[in-house]
Amino acid sequence: MKDFVIPLVLAVIGLAATGLGAVVGARAAKFGAEKSAEAVRRQVQDQGAVEHAHWLRQQRFSTYEGFLEAWDECLRLTQASAEADDPDSTGLEDLRLAADRMAGRARRIAILGPSEVTHAAESLAETMQEDVKVAVRFIEVAQASIAEVDGRPIRAEAVSEATEEYRHRTQQVADLITAHRSQGRDLRELDGHPLLRAAMESIDQCRRTSGEAREALSANVERLSAAMSEAFSMVDVLTRNKEARELSRERFTSAAREALSKTPTPDLRSDRG
Template identity: 80%
Template sequence: MKDFVIPLVLAVIGFAATGLGAVVGARSTKFGAEKSAEAVRRQVQDQGAVEHAHWLRQQRFTTYESFLEAWDECLRITQASADSDAPDSTGLDELRLAADRMAERARRIAILGPPDVTHAAESLAETMQEDVKVAARFIEVTQAAVAEVDGRPVSADAVSEQTAEYQHRIQQVAELVTSHRSQGGDPRELDGHPMLRAAMESMERYRQASREVREALSTNLERLSAAASEAFSMGDVLTRNKEARELSRERFTNAAREALSRASMPDLRSDRE
């Protein structure tokens, strides 16, 4: 009996060892497969992050560049308008279109981010669009003032003619009085003389022409002064906007460089816990 039991026990132990080895081997194989799958998953994930970062950087670069192109176009048009002798509605239309392109590209930047670049771009676009509104108002004010002044022309020729006639009549009256006195007459006897009536009528026409010229000059001066005052106020707004844009452009440029740098180096860390 003893001889039978011992081989049986050994056989059972051997079978158990074989089964245990199979289980351990199977679990080892499963663990290795899981590790391989995890490595593949991380590799795919990291590759996707790299590709997305490259795509995002390219999209941001293109959008930032196109935004600055629209901004430079606005500067070119603004400078051309400043060099012009008179307000140009055609130049204003071009500036409005360029400013609209800036605003549209700022909205695209808001989609691509990051927030600091978005805020700087929006600030640039807003001040430029405000400049367009101010420039439109300036042209409107200037044209209205010029139209009103043109509607009240000052006729210097009319005043000159009335002045010359009045002086001529006065000279005639003086000669008449001198001649009458030389003949021993009393100047009071000339009262009602046609030459005196003509001189009085000439003097009245001279006064009327002078009054009309003064009134036209005064009204035109007031209108032009009001237009100039409003123009100075608009100039202050344009100056403040120009200074604000200089700061915003610097912030935009710095933030854009930082954003492009970050986008080119994606965070490849993943949860490993």
């Protein structure tokens, strides 16, 4: 019996050892597969992060560059308008479209970031669009002033003619009086004389013409003064915006340069096996 039990026990132990070895081997294979899969996953993630970082940097660079191109176009159009002898609405419309392009590219920058670049771009775009609104208002004020002044012309020629007629009639009356006195005649005889009536009419005409000219001149001066006052206010706004843009552009270029130099990189972990 003893001889039978011992070989049986040894056989069972051998079988168990074989099964245990199989289990251990299977688990080791599974662990190895999992490690391999994790390594592949991390490699894919890292590669994706690298590609995304490269894509983001390229998108930012392109958008920043496009924004500055729109900004430079606005500067060119502004300078051209300032140098023009007779600025028209066509140039202003071109400037408005360029400012709108600036605003559109600033909105794209807001998507790509970072926030420092976004804020500077938005500030640049806002001040430029405000300048366009001010320029539109300036043209409206100027055109309204010109129309009102043209509607109340100062009739300088009429005043000159009436004044000359008055002087002529006055001289005629003076000559008439001198002639009567030299003849020893009574000046009361001149009552109702046609020259006296003509002189009085010329005086009335000169007074009316001069009064109309004074009224037109006063109204025109008042209108032009109001327009000039508003124009000075607009100049103050444009000056402030120009100074603000100079600071915003400096902030934009500095922030953009920093953002492009610090493009996100993949997370390189130290716990890899």
